[in-house]
Amino acid sequence: MYNTIPDIFRREAIEALFGTTTFQNCWQTWQPVIQQLLGANFTENEIINLGDHLSTIFRTTGGIGRGQGELSGGGTAWESLVCWYINLCTVGSRIVAIKKMSLVPNPIQDSITVNYGNFACNTESDLTLIVFPNLNDYNIDIAQLNLLNPVGQQILPLRNGKLNKLLINFLADRDFSHYEAGIIQCKTNWNDNAQIPMLWDMIYSANGFPGRNISIGRNGYAISGLTRFTYSFATVPTNQRGNYNPNSVSVKRVTNLSGGNYWGNTTTPNVARSLKEIFTNNYVNGFNTNIRNDIRTAIPHLGINNPLSYFAL
Template sequence: MYNNIPELLRKEAVQRLFATNTFNNSWIIWKPEIQRILGDNFDENALLNLGDFLTQIFRTTGTSGRGQGELSGGGAAWESLICWYINLCTVGSRIVAVKKMSLVPEPIRDAITVNYGNFGCNTESDITILIFPNLPEYTQDINTLNIQNNQNQELPVLNRNGKLNLNALNFLASRDFQQYEIGIIQCKTNWNDNAQIPMLWDMIYSAGGFRGRNITIGKNGYSIQNIHQFTYSFVTVPSNQNQNYSSNQVAVKRVTNLSGGNYWGQPTEQHVAKSIKEIFTNNFNNGTSGIRNGIRNAIPKFNPNQVLSYFDII
């Protein structure tokens, strides 16, 4: 179950989070707080409900009395925490969250490229969500796979270092492109100063570009218009912790109609923001047969020396 292509990519994505000083230094403080919130003998509900506490967890690396721009680790730490949480809750599924764009298959990167004239730029994609097609190549153990390219040459799933062979992943993403689903998540610690950014990017993607202004989406024949589903979401701390948000505020209105919704790391507040734990059923339901079932089955595997111990939650 945990030796297929999505799970190999998930492991690589999470391990790369821990390879950064920002995440590692924060994790020293976050891990005890996460364990305190979960308690002993936690179940799938406790893990999923961590989404209601991510703001609280993130703020443990701040200093009392300091401003919103001085939270330890800043935006990179928040992005990493969200990426870790989404992967934690989607183990055993075809949903994978990736922070490093270099791990995203080339056809997917091409599809989300926005072109302004001859200049191609990447979106503000802090986290890219891949929902792999429900095909044997993505659900079966890699030891049973025989992937051949268009020249009938075998493409090994693993490279010499035992990591996922991205050439094989690029080939599959090209072959099965129309069956993929993509989610882009923009993460910001500050809501007030950044709400207009996801609003404008979502407008561009939803409109399919603006050809009259020579703004197009996609390259090399890949476009989000040709995939199964695309969503754009916003996830904030928010670091403006002394502010009470309401549905009438400009910052809230700017992200109300995003295709993927707006979320934060605390319980849902009606007409303001949903808890990040709601993003799974809202946007990624096609990639799983049940989030809670997947988490429940995975819990024993989080123990040290088990296949999912790389999450470092126990």
């Protein structure tokens, strides 16, 4: 159980978080806070509702100053916390949140590349979300996979205990039109950064601007070839929550993002939704049953020496 391609991908994404000094240091503070919020005999409700408290959890590691280094460090921590939470809520599904871009299949990386003339660049894709296709190869135990490359040679699922990138790229190429993808730009400060996701979402939604020599995608892959693509914004914010209302400039800038705007607090209508709402808004097609059933099934496997112990709960 929990040994499909999405399951292993999710584990590697979380292990990559714990492999960074920033997340390791923050986790020493965050873990007991999260455990207290969940309670002793938590259910799927408590896990999902962590999305209402992510800002509180984030702030337990101290206030973020205005120096560039402090802003960068805080931003990395926030991205990591959001990535951890999304993957926790999608256990057992075909949805995976990835912070480390090198883990993302090459066809997906290529599809979100923005070309300005001869210069290729990527959005500030703090997190890349992949919804793997609902096809047999993504739903069976990886030990049962038997995939052959174009010359008839078997592609090994694992290399050195990790997913074989050749396999991941092969599948993403073969089934590209069945994939869904999303970008979540994560920022600690809303006021300073709202215009950035607004402008990137405009570029993606317009599928580039040919008249200005701006295009989306490369190597024959583009977001227009995916089943669905969304662009979202997730903020703490470090500014006072009361500063935001439906008429705030920063709120208006992200109101119409294709994937929505979210924060780590409870939903405030016409301002921002709790991050827990992103699943039904953007990634509902990736659940094998539904988010509640998938989490309920996973809870017994989150403990030490269980398949999902890598979440460190």
